[in-house]
Amino acid sequence: MPKRIGIEVSLAVADAVKMAKADVISAYPITPQTHIVEELSTYVANGELDAEFVPVESEHSAMSAAVGASAAGARVYTATSAQGLALMHEILFIASAMRLPIVMTVANRSLSGPISIWNDHSDIMTERDINWIQLFVEDGQESLELTLAAFKIAEDKRVLLPTCVNMDGFMLTHMIEPIVFPDQAVVDKFLPTYKPLLTLDPKKPATLGPVGVPEVYLEAKKQCEQALLDSLDVVKEVLAEVNKTFGRKYDLVETNGRKKAETLFVTMGSLGETCWSAVDNLIAQGQDVGQARIRLWRPFPVKEFIKACKGAERLIVIDRAISPGSVCGPVAQEIKSVFYGLKDAPEIVNIIAGIGGRDVPVADFEEMYRLAKKRKLAKTYTLWGLNSNA
Amino acid sequence: MTKNSICAWQDLALGAAILEPGNAANLKTGAWRTLIPVLDEDKCIKCGLCAVYCPEFCITERKDGFFRPDFDYCKGCGICANECPKKAIAMVMEDK
Ligand code: SF4
Ligand code: SF4
Numbered sequence: 001m002p003k004r005i006g007i008e009v010s011l012a013v014a015d016a017v018k019m020a021k022a023d024v025i026s027a028y029p030i031t032p033q034t035h036i037v038e039e040l041s042t043y044v045a046n047g048e049l050d051a052e053f054v055p056v057e058s059e060h061s062a063m064s065a066a067v068g069a070s071a072a073g074a075r076v077y078t079a080t081s082a083q084g085l086a087l088m089h090e091i092l093f094i095a096s097a098m099r100l101p102i103v104m105t106v107a108n109r110s111l112s113g114p115i116s117i118w119n120d121h122s123d124i125m126t127e128r129d130i131n132w133i134q135l136f137v138e139d140g141q142e143s144l145e146l147t148l149a150a151f152k153i154a155e156d157k158r159v160l161l162p163t164c165v166n167m168d169g170f171m172l173t174h175m176i177e178p179i180v181f182p183d184q185a186v187v188d189k190f191l192p193t194y195k196p197l198l199t200l201d202p203k204k205p206a207t208l209g210p211v212g213v214p215e216v217y218l219e220a221k222k223q224c225e226q227a228l229l230d231s232l233d234v235v236k237e238v239l240a241e242v243n244k245t246f247g248r249k250y251d252l253v254e255t256n257g258r259k260k261a262e263t264l265f266v267t268m269g270s271l272g273e274t275c276w277s278a279v280d281n282l283i284a285q286g287q288d289v290g291q292a293r294i295r296l297w298r299p300f301p302v303k304e305f306i307k308a309c310k311g312a313e314r315l316i317v318i319d320r321a322i323s324p325g326s327v328c329g330p331v332a333q334e335i336k337s338v339f340y341g342l343k344d345a346p347e348i349v350n351i352i353a354g355i356g357g358r359d360v361p362v363a364d365f366e367e368m369y370r371l372a373k374k375r376k377l378a379k380t381y382t383l384w385g386l387n388s389n390a
Numbered sequence: 391m392t393k394n395s396i397c398a399w400q401d402l403a404l405g406a407a408i409l410e411p412g413n414a415a416n417l418k419t420g421a422w423r424t425l426i427p428v429l430d431e432d433k434c435i436k437c438g439l440c441a442v443y444c445p446e447f448c449i450t451e452r453k454d455g456f457f458r459p460d461f462d463y464c465k466g467c468g469i470c471a472n473e474c475p476k477k478a479i480a481m482v483m484e485d486k
Binding site for chain 1 (some may be wrong): 391394395396398399400402403404405406407408409411
C-alpha cells in the first residue's frame with residue numbers, strides 16, 4: 001500500500017533516487033540542494049542503497065564523474081544549485097553530446113552576485129541551451145514522481161539524454177509536505193534496470209566523446225538536438241504512464257481557472273501554486289481569468305502551449321530570471337517567438353517577479369491582473385516589486 | 391551550398407561515438423604537412439628516440455637500421471627533429 005507521510009521535499013527526492021536504485025551518485029553539497037545528497041550519502045553509508053557515492057571536490061568534478069559513470073553504463077544521479085550549476089557548465093554540454101541519461105535535480109537558486117542563496121530561476125535560464133530535457137515541478141508530490149519519471153525519460157532508447165528536474169530552492173526543497181510514497185514493487189515495474197545502448201566495454205572497444213572536426217561537428221549537433229526534439233513525445237508517454245501508475249494528471253502544459261479565459265497567467269515552478277490561489281480569487285470576483293503552467297521547458301512544447309492558450313486575448317507571463325539587455329525575461333522571449341506571425345496571437349505582457357527570493361504573495365498576482373487589464377504595465381517587462389525613486 | 395561533411399547526421403553512431411577501433415589509420419595526416427623531416431644518415435646513430443617521440447607513431451625501424459617516417463601520416467610537426475640528440479633531422483619546405 002502506498003504510504004502518505006509528512007516529509008521535507010528534499011528528503012522525498014532522495015527517497016525517489018533510492019527507489020530508482022541509482023548506481024552512482026556524484027555530488028558536491030550546495031545550499032539549497034544539500035539535504036538531498038546528504039540524505040543519499042547516509043543511505044549509501046548505512047547500506048540502504050547499494051550505490052557508489054562519489055564525494056567530489058567541486059561541481060565540475062561532480063558532473064565529470066557523472067559522465068564517466070554513465071558512460072560505463074551506470075544509472076547516475078546528481079543535484080546542484082546556482083553557482084554549482086554554473087561550475088558544471090562546460091560538462092553539461094559533454095553529457096548531452098555523449099547522449100548520457102544522467103538525472104539531476106536543480107534546486108533553483110539565484111546566481112551571485114550579489115551573493116544570494118535564495119530562490120529564482122537565473123541558474124537554469126543561463127543553461128537553457130545545454131541540450132538537456134528540463135522539467136519544472138511545483139510541489140512535493142511532483143518532485144518525487146517526476147524524479148522517477150526523469151530516469152525513465154532519460155533512459156528511453158529513443159531519447160538517451162540527460163534530464164534535469166527543476167525545483168525552487170527553499171520555497172519547495174525545504175517545505176514539509178504530505179507526500180504519498182509508492183511501493184518499491186510499483187517503482188521497480190515502472191522503472192526497470194537501465195540497459196545502456198552503448199557503453200565503455202573493453203570487449204567491444206568504442207571511443208565515446210571523440211573530437212568533432214568541422215566535417216562532423218554540425219551533424220553531431222543535429223543528432224543531439226533531434227533527440228531532444230523527439231523526446232517530447234516520450235515525455236508525454238512517460239507522464240501518461242505516471243498518471244496511470246500514480247493516479248495523477250501531469251501534462252507538458254497544465255491549465256487551471258476558466259476555460260478559454262480572456263486573460264491567462266503563464267507560470268513555471270512553485271509560484272504557479274500562489275498564482276493559482278489568486279486566479280481562484282479573481283474568478284470568485286467575476287473575472288475571466290485562467291492559468292497555463294509550463295512543466296516541460298526543454299524541449300519547449302510549442303503545439304501544446306499554443307493549444308493551452310487558445311482563445312486568450314492576453315498572457316501575463318511570469319519570469320523568475322532577468323535576461324540582461326534583452327527585450328524581456330527568458331520565458332516571455334520564448335512565448336513571443338512561439339506566437340510570432342500567428343494570427344489571433346494574444347497580447348503578451350511580461351512580469352519578472354520573485355527575483356533573489358523576493359516574496360510574491362497571492363495579492364500581488366491579483367494586482368498584476370488589474371494592472372495588465374488596464375494596460376498599465378510596461379510593453380517590455382516589469383520588474384515586480386522594484387523599489388525605485390522614479 | 392558546400393557541405394564538406396563526412397556523413398549524414400542520421401548515419402552517425404550515438405553521440406558521434408567511434409565504434410571501429412583503430413580507425414585513426416583512415417585519417418591520412420600526411421596531408422597536413424608543409425615541412426618534411428629529412429634524415430642525415432651520416433649523423434644518425436639509430437637510437438630510435440625520434441620514433442618514441444613522434445606523436446603520429448609513424449616512424450619505424452627499417453631493414454637498414456635507420457628510423458624513417460611513413461609519409462602518409464607524417465604531419466611535419468618537427469618533434470622528431472627537435473628531440474634527435476644528434477641533430478640528424480632537418481625540417482625542410484616540401485615541394486608539392
Ligand atoms: S633520434 Fe636522431 S639519431 Fe636517433 S634514430 Fe632518430 S634520427 Fe637517428
Ligand atoms: S615531423 Fe612529426 S609527424 Fe613527422 S615524423 Fe617527425 S615527429 Fe613524426
